[in-house]
Amino acid sequence: MPDRTGSFDGVHRRNLARVLGLVHVEGPLSRARLTALTGLNRSTIAALAGELVEFGLAEERAPDPTNRVGRPSPVIAPDPRLVAVAVNPEVDAVTLAAVGLGGRIAARRRIDVDELVTPGRVARLTAETISAWRADELRHARFAGVGLAVPGLVRAADGLVRFAPHLEWREVPVRSFVEEATGLPVAIGNDASLGAIAEHLFGAGRGVDDLVYLNGGASGIGGGLVVNGRPVGGTSGYAGEFGQNRPGIAASADRRAEGGVLEDEVSRARLLEAVGLRSADEPTLAAAIGDALAADGERGAAIVEELDRQRRILATALANAVNVLNPSLVILGGFLATLAEQDPEALRAAVAAQAMPAAAEDVGLVVAALGEDRLMIGAAEAAFAPLLADPLAAAG
């Protein structure tokens, strides 16, 4: 059967999706506000809201006291019982969260692991966690699906993990594993790409239609794009791998690695080395850099030099992206945020110097906003995607 877009059925589905999407990204909205935002008729909004409530996707609350003239308008909010399960397997731990619409974290669990997790173990842990939640904290919850944020390349077509170097996964059908273990629909994506989506919807990139997101982690530099208001996957879903790029390096003295690959030159490991740490989480690293800079002398100078060097190279990579994509925002996360915050003006100036002037005028450079919840929210978003695209098909 051909898809029924273009028919009335299609209109209704789109309108439902639009209303649900609005209360998802904008938070609870009064019916009056929904009519204004959608341009639909009052009566239509009432019918659509009623339908969403009936399907258990939204709830209608008493009007907020508004101190304005006129009859108060009931507030439509996402149904808090509806959650998606976000899963992020990493080298040292598997993090899970139950995330409601609107980016609300309803429950969270971190399972530390001594050895690398296998895909099978991730599937089992996910199923166990869901069972535990079902029995206790989230007794009344309805689970819409599971979203996996994997630190590696994920083929969008079938959810195959092509290669996740740090987990040592290669050509693994993780999606099927988790689907079988949980009996829920499973979405899967690259961690940085999902982070970009989260920042776009609920973080530093709210309401921005063209943005570039770069995240620096222990494993390298990943990223994601939003173009024309939509996340960019590319043909196979691999888009956003900025870390593998080779930006120009003006001064040959700035080279540290063979090949000139961005994530080999601009790396967390080199920063740790410069401040003399073996390993540290992000706040610790940032603090250590701050301390080292404050204590002047030879060691301080060496760190300034390394920060500047990494910033120069990062700026070229960012300028390249700005030239090609003309985004209105560049968002930096992880240690790249630390790098930027150490001297925001220097980075901004270096990007402006290397990008074309017109595009440089447009672009803002900011630090990611969501912190540790980012991947959970992004993964949940992927899990919610079918529901948000067509609430009728997914819930009716």
Add this chain to the structure above:
Amino acid sequence: MPDRTGSFDGVHRRNLARVLGLVHVEGPLSRARLTALTGLNRSTIAALAGELVEFGLAEERAPDPTNRVGRPSPVIAPDPRLVAVAVNPEVDAVTLAAVGLGGRIAARRRIDVDELVTPGRVARLTAETISAWRADELRHARFAGVGLAVPGLVRAADGLVRFAPHLEWREVPVRSFVEEATGLPVAIGNDASLGAIAEHLFGAGRGVDDLVYLNGGASGIGGGLVVNGRPVGGTSGYAGEFGQNRPGIAASADRRAEGGVLEDEVSRARLLEAVGLRSADEPTLAAAIGDALAADGERGAAIVEELDRQRRILATALANAVNVLNPSLVILGGFLATLAEQDPEALRAAVAAQAMPAAAEDVGLVVAALGEDRLMIGAAEAAFAPLLADPLAAAG
């Protein structure tokens, strides 16, 4: 008034746009084929087609002999009387064309100029040409609008030409000039971006949803992107300026220019110099390179070396784009096509070596297909855009 998407009116408009868009990009189609492609009902397609005919946007022809059982189905084709005027001001000439839907060139005119054209002169030439066509060749034509392909940065919001170095235009409201001179709605865009759209719809990129297009001209390297099936403009419409990028250059011996800007390293001028020509059009340059390579000896070796050098640097820039965008196709035009065709395998291998393997697997590398009509078709597409987006509003 809020836009009436979501209402029935919106459905009708979208369906009209869909049918017109299909006969535009796919060529004439029988009503039966349209019902299959859109999933709409036969009766609906009949009504929509009738409406398009009534508005003078399409015509219904006698059925093609099909040698198949069943009642023959009338063919819907774009109305040949409907044209857009494409204008491309360049250093040595202004080229104009009347382009019908479907990319058909109905008339063409090249006006050689001795000195740089001013925006005012372009406006006058356009108006004169339209008058001449109206009086003679295109007596029965209806002009939907004018599309300008400008070799420079164009701000999408208001059609202001920010900077067109070779024409020596700076901050010029060309769109208004041409609008006043012709009385027609005018669309305007960067030449390479419009070329990308043309190749996407009617050239080497037909049916491809994620592509990167790079064009090498005398003035440098420009380009355009298509992501998720839609052309990418960026916030202000400057997207696609690959020429200003700084790709990594592995061997310092490969550097020729300060700064390492792509279009300074990979340039038509350097190729001309290598074969000992002052100026030449693209076929002449390609032939000269061929000759020089055939005649071995010292000069042949020097040219091989320069071709290889440029190809290495281009490959890094392409690999960067492939990593970030994961396109299914890279299209090369202008002298970049010449560069590629001289040794396609070398270029392909160099890109594959520097891009991540998974993304490199997906990507095809081809040469542009449309030749000299590319900009005319792209500019006309921009002029037709409002009509194609909403035939009712634009023609009704």
Add this chain to the structure above:
DNA sequence: GCGATTTGCGGTCAAGCGCAACAAATCTGA
């Protein structure tokens, strides 16, 4: 030339949104 097949055509049906009138809930001001 006749049946099979495909498609156009016209009428009817049904779904869904806009509209308008009315009712309800709140604020303002006397």
Add this chain to the structure above:
DNA sequence: TCAGATTTGTTGCGCTTGACCGCAAATCGC
């Protein structure tokens, strides 16, 4: 405290528009 103003929910109706269905037309194969 109460009437008027304002905003918005509610309800029933009508309009638009695509789907559906029966019939006619055009073509092919035999």
